Amino acid sequence: xxxxxxxxxxxxxxxxxxxPKLVVCDQSGSVRTAQTVLTGDINxxxxxxxxxxxxxxxxxxTAEGDAAYNRKTxxxxxxxxxxxxxxxxxxxxxxxWGLGL
Numbered sequence: 001x002x003x004x005x006x007x008x009x010x011x012x013x014x015x016x017x018x019x020p021k022l023v024v025c026d027q028s029g030s031v032r033t034a035q036t037v038l039t040g041d042i043n044x045x046x047x048x049x050x051x052x053x054x055x056x057x058x059x060x061x062t063a064e065g066d067a068a069y070n071r072k073t074x075x076x077x078x079x080x081x082x083x084x085x086x087x088x089x090x091x092x093x094x095x096x097w098g099l100g101l
């Protein structure tokens with residue numbers, strides 16, 4: 001996609017209870033889609049619940065390059081520098097606890 005140009009963004013909704021897909025159409029007419037995800041839903045089952053908490057806890061206090069680092073648990077991305085699972089990720093995680101489709 002041409003970053004300097006303009007693009008049209010829209011959401012494509014599927015079956016009830018599923019997250020929409022992001023649809024991007026660039027100036028040349030090329031269409032790309034990306035699946036949206038529920039923040040905090042680490043195992044992608046549509047709920048932010050105990051299984052997600054366990055994955056989050058297993059990755060707690062790890063950083064990129066560590067064996068236990070899980071990029072799906074890094075839900076509060078640092079603007080620069082190495083990514084880590086820290087208190088900022090925890091704050092986001094607890095704010096979405098219990099959400100679901």
